[in-house]
Amino acid sequence: MEDINMTTTERFARGAIAPDNRLFSNFKVMVETAFYGNNVTPVDDLATAYHNAATTPGVIITDMPVAHAADLGLPADAKLLVSNDGKVVGRTAAARRIIGQPGIDSDYYAGILREAIFDGTSRQFDRGDVIVGLSNEFSVHAHLCLNHRSAPNFYSYLLNFQLATADARAHYADSAALPEDDIYLYADPEWSHPDFPNGLALFDPAHNVAAVLGLRYFGELKKATLTLAWATAHRNGFVACHGGMKQYDLGDRKFTMAAYGLSGSGKSTITFAKHGDKYKVTILHDDAFVINQQTGSTTALEPAYFDKTADYHTYDDAVRYFLTCQNVGVTLDEDGKKVIVTQELRNNNGRAVKSRYMTPNRADHLAEPLDAIFWIMKDETLPPILQIDDPALAAVFGLTLATKRSTAENLVGPVDRNQLVIEPFANPFRCYPLAEDYADFKALFHDRGTACYVLNTGYYGTTKVTPAVTLGAIEQVANERGTWHAFGPVPGMQYLPVDGYSVDFADADYAQAFRARIQARLDFVNQQKTAMEGYNQLPADAATVLQAVLDQL
Numbered sequence: 001m002e003d004i005n006m007t008t009t010e011r012f013a014r015g016a017i018a019p020d021n022r023l024f025s026n027f028k029v030m031v032e033t034a035f036y037g038n039n040v041t042p043v044d045d046l047a048t049a050y051h052n053a054a055t056t057p058g059v060i061i062t063d064m065p066v067a068h069a070a071d072l073g074l075p076a077d078a079k080l081l082v083s084n085d086g087k088v089v090g091r092t093a094a095a096r097r098i099i100g101q102p103g104i105d106s107d108y109y110a111g112i113l114r115e116a117i118f119d120g121t122s123r124q125f126d127r128g129d130v131i132v133g134l135s136n137e138f139s140v141h142a143h144l145c146l147n148h149r150s151a152p153n154f155y156s157y158l159l160n161f162q163l164a165t166a167d168a169r170a171h172y173a174d175s176a177a178l179p180e181d182d183i184y185l186y187a188d189p190e191w192s193h194p195d196f197p198n199g200l201a202l203f204d205p206a207h208n209v210a211a212v213l214g215l216r217y218f219g220e221l222k223k224a225t226l227t228l229a230w231a232t233a234h235r236n237g238f239v240a241c242h243g244g245m246k247q248y249d250l251g252d253r254k255f256t257m258a259a260y261g262l263s264g265s266g267k268s269t270i271t272f273a274k275h276g277d278k279y280k281v282t283i284l285h286d287d288a289f290v291i292n293q294q295t296g297s298t299t300a301l302e303p304a305y306f307d308k309t310a311d312y313h314t315y316d317d318a319v320r321y322f323l324t325c326q327n328v329g330v331t332l333d334e335d336g337k338k339v340i341v342t343q344e345l346r347n348n349n350g351r352a353v354k355s356r357y358m359t360p361n362r363a364d365h366l367a368e369p370l371d372a373i374f375w376i377m378k379d380e381t382l383p384p385i386l387q388i389d390d391p392a393l394a395a396v397f398g399l400t401l402a403t404k405r406s407t408a409e410n411l412v413g414p415v416d417r418n419q420l421v422i423e424p425f426a427n428p429f430r431c432y433p434l435a436e437d438y439a440d441f442k443a444l445f446h447d448r449g450t451a452c453y454v455l456n457t458g459y460y461g462t463t464k465v466t467p468a469v470t471l472g473a474i475e476q477v478a479n480e481r482g483t484w485h486a487f488g489p490v491p492g493m494q495y496l497p498v499d500g501y502s503v504d505f506a507d508a509d510y511a512q513a514f515r516a517r518i519q520a521r522l523d524f525v526n527q528q529k530t531a532m533e534g535y536n537q538l539p540a541d542a543a544t545v546l547q548a549v550l551d552q553l
């Protein structure tokens, strides 16, 4: 069977097509079958995908040329394409349902999905193939079947992941075999159902299939694919990371770091920071990668970047690398040319798919293990940067990563964006028990001696931590320059003094506020014993570590 597949399984010997083959499930069969309908057209080259996108009603073909068009396999005169979604301009976490998790009635969702797929047969779809994971250590074959009306997002998808061209297939043909299904993602934004007014993103992670229904935002397709790829990685000896990763070449040594943060919290800003071009920086990726648990090496999952356009003005040099934009404006420049309007003028969370050429020193795989992990939080009681020396505390701070939701997310119901939320390891896409990620990250700190820092990219008290402060702090860590001070009475934690962000545990209000935040973390750990029928319950040491901090305060 293996010899007719790449790293994951697409084809099956006829005798292996049976209910006792663990690679089959009803969801896998439902989703994959839809790909072969006569309403589905295969699209296997970027020129066709570009043409389909450019001719979709409402798409704007700007007058902004795409840099490196030919290198990317695009028509030489390809332009930046703009498509806009409507009311919802972010990812809807509330739409996610994971088969196999407590409270999810798999028969009910099987019925919903069969009906959705039948409903889709009245529309035209496109299908295409990509590779997720850009090294021979980890690469997964993935297939998308998407409503043709969403041709702009189909084009973005083929750009965002590695298109499975004959060359790319050959390149990854020798990859480590993964005993897993290929990924199949079916998506139909025109689906609607009264029970799911905010859409439905349904996953059968054990069989690498998902259906994204009634949702137009490109990030849904990207993150659905990563959800399955991360779970596959996790099952096969890799740590799944929702983070940005880069490596500084400091002459006599290298400094390899990753920053983990919830959507919109600063991963891209930190990863792409140029530090005034003082250092040669190699970028692995700003959103997703996996760590090989045996060797510590890292692999990026996507060649391109999908980022906010908030910090780019129309004439920013980086805009040359924008391939598509979502939820941004268009106006005419002084020559009457159609150009994009960014900086959130039209709506929040304007986005662009940008090519890898934006980062001249880009690597898909780094052999050197991580020197440091930065947890990005938004917790008013944390100074701009903390160092956590104690490996147990380092893992527990990642486990209880406290942050706020940004406009990258479409919040359903009365959810306050200023409410502190705990999002373990900044990964709301995990579809396996949390204790497994806790064990993986704990091993990085305990066994590999990876250093740990916490960045606060929100407010410290009422003072905003600016990107300049965050980037300056990271630079000091990379250069081993700063002088660290004990963080009040907490053993194993230190902070880097920054003007305007003083730390004073003698201030009773501050000490009390910090204590309350540690208590909130402990409460979160304890709640996992019963929440979701204990699916995410944690080993006792997680609570013990937090209780020990509380006892010191």
Ligand SMILES: Nc1ncnc2c1ncn2[C@@H]1O[C@H](COP(=O)(O)OP(=O)(O)O)[C@@H](O)[C@H]1O
Pocket (backbone or CB within 6 Å): 261, 262, 263, 264, 265, 266, 267, 268, 269, 270, 286, 307, 308, 310, 311, 408, 456, 457, 458, 465, 466, 467, 468, 470
């Ligand atoms: N201290 C900070 N560090 C990083 N980004 C910050 C900070 N303060 C504000 N920001 C802003 O927050 C946004 C973070 O977005 P981005 O880096 O794209 O996040 P992500 O990659 O995690 O989705 C940017 O607009 C950035 O300018």
Ligand SMILES: C=C(OP(=O)(O)O)C(=O)O
Pocket (backbone or CB within 6 Å): 090, 091, 219, 220, 223, 262, 263, 264, 265, 267, 287, 306, 307, 408
């Ligand atoms: C696109 C997303 O994430 P990020 O802001 O991390 O790029 C997302 O979560 O939908």
